[in-house]
Amino acid sequence: MANIHTPIPLLKLNDGTSIPMLAYGTGTAWYKPPSVEESKIDRPTVEGVKTAIKLGYYHLDGAEVYKTEPELGLGIKESGVPRDQLYVVTKVNQNIADIHSAIRASLKKLQLDYVDLYLIHQPFFAEGSEAKLQEAWAAMEQVKADGLAKSIGVSNYYQSDLEATLATAKVVPAINQIEFHPYLQHGGLLEFHRKHGIATSAYGPLTPATRSKGGPVDEYLGSLAKKYAVTEGEILLRWCVDQDVVTITTSGKEQRLSDYLRSMTFKLTPTEVKEIKDLGEQKHFRAFWQNKFAADDKS
Numbered sequence: 001m002a003n004i005h006t007p008i009p010l011l012k013l014n015d016g017t018s019i020p021m022l023a024y025g026t027g028t029a030w031y032k033p034p035s036v037e038e039s040k041i042d043r044p045t046v047e048g049v050k051t052a053i054k055l056g057y058y059h060l061d062g063a064e065v066y067k068t069e070p071e072l073g074l075g076i077k078e079s080g081v082p083r084d085q086l087y088v089v090t091k092v093n094q095n096i097a098d099i100h101s102a103i104r105a106s107l108k109k110l111q112l113d114y115v116d117l118y119l120i121h122q123p124f125f126a127e128g129s130e131a132k133l134q135e136a137w138a139a140m141e142q143v144k145a146d147g148l149a150k151s152i153g154v155s156n157y158y159q160s161d162l163e164a165t166l167a168t169a170k171v172v173p174a175i176n177q178i179e180f181h182p183y184l185q186h187g188g189l190l191e192f193h194r195k196h197g198i199a200t201s202a203y204g205p206l207t208p209a210t211r212s213k214g215g216p217v218d219e220y221l222g223s224l225a226k227k228y229a230v231t232e233g234e235i236l237l238r239w240c241v242d243q244d245v246v247t248i249t250t251s252g253k254e255q256r257l258s259d260y261l262r263s264m265t266f267k268l269t270p271t272e273v274k275e276i277k278d279l280g281e282q283k284h285f286r287a288f289w290q291n292k293f294a295a296d297d298k299s
């Protein structure tokens, strides 16, 4: 069996477990559109997972809605890396009304006995009902109690969704996975997370250098990329890690995935972190779930 060699550090979660601070995602570039059968294995997705693991990524982010859990499971199996050296995440979306069945279906597709982290993918299912958020969270707590997930958390939650959840929670969510980059910093949400011991993870971290290029951070990112001899993307990944934010990226290109790992080998100064923060606040851009968050919402 192959052993994993990796520069990716761990972050301690509120339940005593640790999470790798850089993840490889199987959504966005990989997810199967509605026209494609979930059971039809997409080999490039499997190979992408194997490449990531080979390079040293051991935190793998999946979701029911991506329809790529079968590929993620196969990639893990074919990698030859022992299960206990990998950190596997999946999320419930479509089957939120029956979380008990949803986790079992996901585990079957992943060919695993447990996931390291199980997330509620979004709070919009509750349509503002606190009772629905609380009921779903109680089902997540049961998943953890049953040993099917080592940690449980949420994704795309607002402060108000977290407050409703915390009001009846026995287990505090370990993490909130949100779109996070200099153009979407969510006001006081990260401070709220810290206050309650909830970790933050960032999807879409490269957005200012990819989907929303042409903005106030461009020039400064360029100068830091020169200083540290890396790409602008790596500065953006590092910007998350230097704020104790777990960061999730992806690519089908091995070279890019390999380059991203360099972001684990240097550190921005506190002044540089703050400068990116301040410049980023001059622009607002949200890449995901635009039809769910209110159009004028900047958090």
Ligand SMILES: NC(=O)c1ccc[n+]([C@@H]2O[C@H](COP(=O)([O-])OP(=O)(O)OC[C@H]3O[C@@H](n4cnc5c(N)ncnc54)[C@H](O)[C@@H]3O)[C@@H](O)[C@H]2O)c1
Pocket (backbone or CB within 6 Å): 024, 025, 026, 027, 028, 029, 061, 062, 121, 155, 156, 177, 178, 202, 203, 204, 205, 206, 207, 209, 210, 233, 248, 249, 250, 251, 252, 256, 288
């Ligand atoms: N919880 C959620 O609602 C949610 C939403 C979106 C994504 N995610 C997760 O996060 C993962 C990563 O998300 P992401 O893809 O937005 O991350 P990201 O911002 O890191 O973007 C990665 C994408 O940018 C491309 N890219 C990298 N460098 C580039 C360059 N120089 N020029 C042009 N394109 C470049 C990559 O090829 C890849 O497709 C997903 O796969 C998924 O697992 C979760």
Ligand SMILES: OCCc1c[nH]c2ccccc12
Pocket (backbone or CB within 6 Å): 027, 028, 031, 063, 065, 066, 288, 289
């Ligand atoms: O991770 C969530 C990104 C996302 C939002 N809506 C979707 C629909 C299908 C697949 C992925 C998504």
